[in-house]
Amino acid sequence: MEDVNHTAIVSAPPTHPIKAGIKDSFAAGLGMFPLGIAFGLLVVQSGLPWWVAPALSISGFAGSLELLLIGMMTAMTPLATVALTTLLVNFRHVFYSFTFPLHVVKSPLAKTYSMYALIDEAYAVTAASKGNWNSQRLISMQVAFQAYWVGGGLTGLAVAAVLPIRIEGLEFALCALFVTLTLDAVKSRKELPSLVLGAASYTAAVLFMPNAALFAGLVMFVFLLVARHFFFGRKTASTPTGEDHA
Amino acid sequence: MxxxxxxxxxxxxxxxxxxxxxxxxxxxxxxxxxSALVKQLSHWMPAGILVILACSTVKGEVLGSPEHLLPAVVAVGVTVTAHLLGGRRTLLSVGLGTFSYVLLVNLH
The missing domain is CATH 1.20.5 (Single alpha-helices involved in coiled-coils or other helix-helix interfaces)
Structure with a gap:
């Protein structure tokens, strides 16, 4: 269908940009909505107040971090650890500005929303498509994404209210999600050193600082990467292979 | 709370x-x-951060209930296998992994 719109402009009436934006959102939405339901269910099961689900999806709007925060909040994790985890888990967003077509958005309010709602899926769809983006299409896609995610969370809350049984082990979905995300991050041998350094940092943190293992593990990992950059990184950074991920 | x-x-x-x-x-x-450092970190960080988060969430699941260790190991195995053999379909892998964990924990 999309091809028809791009090539047969003469015969077919042009698609309204809002319609096009919503259409752009469907594929990723198929994954976001069910994950949102799982998120809503987990909020109820963890014993946190129900409003935490929509509140997190509006304040953060970052799926995997929100799922992670349920457990951290239930355990009353220190705020410094929450801040560091947020910083490191969402650090990748810094690089989305390279290709994200924010320049098509003119109104300051819409621009602010577009930056706020620059989630992985929004970046991925714009990076993968050569489509001619305009403000309405981009913003309607991002609003649709947020509707799937917040709506999924609210649906999960509703399901938990109708079926108030606690399914033991459901929270393993988060472990499984991080396992798959790890596998997706390690697609070539080039990522293996980071994987090993991360695993080693966390193991050391569990052994030597068991009460703040996550915080200590993340700090140690970043420290090791900075060291790696200054000892080994400069050579690789100056070679053309540095462009692979861009 | x-x-x-x-x-x-x-x-x-x-x-x-x-x-x-x-x-x-x-x-x-x-x-x-x-910045070369920031660029380099952005390439290196995901794999390590994610493996730390994966280990940390699994540890949270097993800590305090050692009888969950075996189900967790099996479910991680199911997730990895499903993801690598099932064409990296996240929902499918997460679904199968979680299902096997729920099953094993409740059968116990």
Missing amino acids: PDTWYIVAVLAIVFSITFALRAVPFAALGPLRR
Whole structure:
């Protein structure tokens, strides 16, 4: 269908940009909505107040971090650890500005929303498509994404209210999600050193600082990467292979 | 259970840091994105951060209930196998992994 719109402009009436934006959102939405339901269910099961689900999806709007925060909040994790985890888990967003077509958005309010709602899926769809983006299409896609995610969370809350049984082990979905995300991050041998350094940092943190293992593990990992950059990184950074991920 | 102020503080922290990470690079344009260290870190970080988060969440699941260790090991195995053999379909892998964990924990 999309091809028809791009090539047969003469015969077919042009698609309204809002319609096009919503259409752009469907594929990723198929994954976001069910994950949102799982998120809503987990909020109820963890014993946190129900409003935490929509509140997190509006304040953060970052799926995997929100799922992670349920457990951290239930355990009353220190705020410094929450801040560091947020910083490191969402650090990748810094690089989305390279290709994200924010320049098509003119109104300051819409621009602010577009930056706020620059989630992985929004970046991925714009990076993968050569489509001619305009403000309405981009913003309607991002609003649709947020509707799937917040709506999924609210649906999960509703399901938990109708079926108030606690399914033991459901929270393993988060472990499984991080396992798959790890596998997706390690697609070539080039990522293996980071994987090993991360695993080693966390193991050391569990052994030597068991009460703040996550915080200590993340700090140690970043420290090791900075060291790696200054000892080994400069050579690789100056070679053309540095462009692979861009 | 956390009180409302703790939750509000978490929401404020998550909002400010996440928004800053998404918006500041557009405003600051050059320096941050040109920095060789920042570029290098962005390539190196995901694999390590994610493996730490995966280990940390699994540890949280097993800690305090050692009888969950075996189900967790099996479910991680199911997730990995499903993901690598099932064409990296996240929902399928997460679904199968979680299903096997729920099954094993409740059969016990």
